[in-house]
Amino acid sequence: DIQEGLKRSVRFLDEQHMHVSALIMDRNRQVKMRTCHFFDIWHIGKSMFLDQCSFRECEDLKLWRPAVINHLYWAAASTPDGDPDVMEAKWNCMVNHVQDIHEHGTPAFLSCAHPPLEGEARNKQWLEPANNDYTLSPQHQIFSLEAFHSLILHFAPKHTGFSFLGMYSRLLLAALHFNSNGSREVAQTSDGEVYYAVRYPRLRKGGWVVRPVKEKPSYG
Template sequence: MPACNLLLSGAIHFSGCMATQDLKLWRPAIINHLYWTAASTPTGDPDEMQAKWQSMINHVQDIHEHSSPAFTSCAHPPLEGEARNKEWLEPGSPAATKLESVAARKALVKDIRQLSPQHQTFSLEAYHSLILHFAPKHTGFSFLGMYSRLLLAALHFNSNGNRDVARTSEGEVRYAVRYPRFRKGGWVVHPIKEKPSYGYATNLMVSLVEEYCKSPQALQESSAVLSSAASPPLTSSVQKVAKDEAL
């Protein structure tokens, strides 16, 4: 989706007139809106995504009702108080006209209609990269070392899976774009979560100390049982052959 990538990478510049400064203020919100367009449309309906994207042209002019039946009004709550305090573009002003000409560009709209709503697969991707974080591939671990690290990764993932989404100071969900390998150069959007917590590690250490205080012996026995469950190294199942014979 070259045009969208162009927009995301910042290659689209609002330049060449007085409108530039007004539009620059809106740029982060517009990019956020692009992520939201895909992420809020799990069916991937092209008409809905196009209508959502183009509603932004109205929104920045303080117009929140839209003519498209696919998306008739903005999804944000009514703007009151501080939330109304924005640099709205004057309808018909050079800035508004410029924005419309960029956002309604045929090639860009065509790409918007094909945005991937697959941000939900990000969860699985995140789990895989979390495993790599706890058990990096470049280091060899013993069976028990690997086992413990996989358990830690699962604990971390489960205790952080329901984190709240991060929001802007105006209460809007923040989105980010990722380029997962399985998309082969394509990209997906996903909501940014709040920072993870490590409370599970503290709980783990507390119960370990408790178990130890109760009975060091029992803990040692559990450890021995785990160790005995270790499977033999893979290489031990390989039948050795004499080099001369192999040659």
């Protein structure tokens, strides 16, 4: 049982005098914890109705997919105090924005935060007016934890069996490597320009993203 396992983990951390201030999870609604409980934005964005049904039926809406996902991140990240009313108002304003409506009349969020749209920003495929409520984590996400789980496979691939001591040692190596390289600087050219790379994530269904390239990891 996931919830019982989480309770045991939180209880263990309490016994070690480590206070758990917040729990960040995927969109599993079966978990009910007394600890402050948030949903990870990436999982919400991946599974929201826009991916599930609307994009299959509306080609115009499909063009807005990257912007809608980015707006979901922004609605959470721009609300560091986690105020659910403000966060929900920011998220809901996307319905107006895609119709070229930027004044919302909502006390919690009166108008879009972007400057007046001009040029290319104005020349968009606006949608015609047409006839769930999540508590998103405002700051912390579980991306780094998933990156660590992926790194474990580098040291302990699933297709190989290890003894308990062997597996334990490899987990320690993965943790040491991750902690040593988790905050690497962005790579730069000899002229001081930042390196960027274009990535094509499988789950973005053809969408691409531009990300800065980090310096090479060390294995000392």
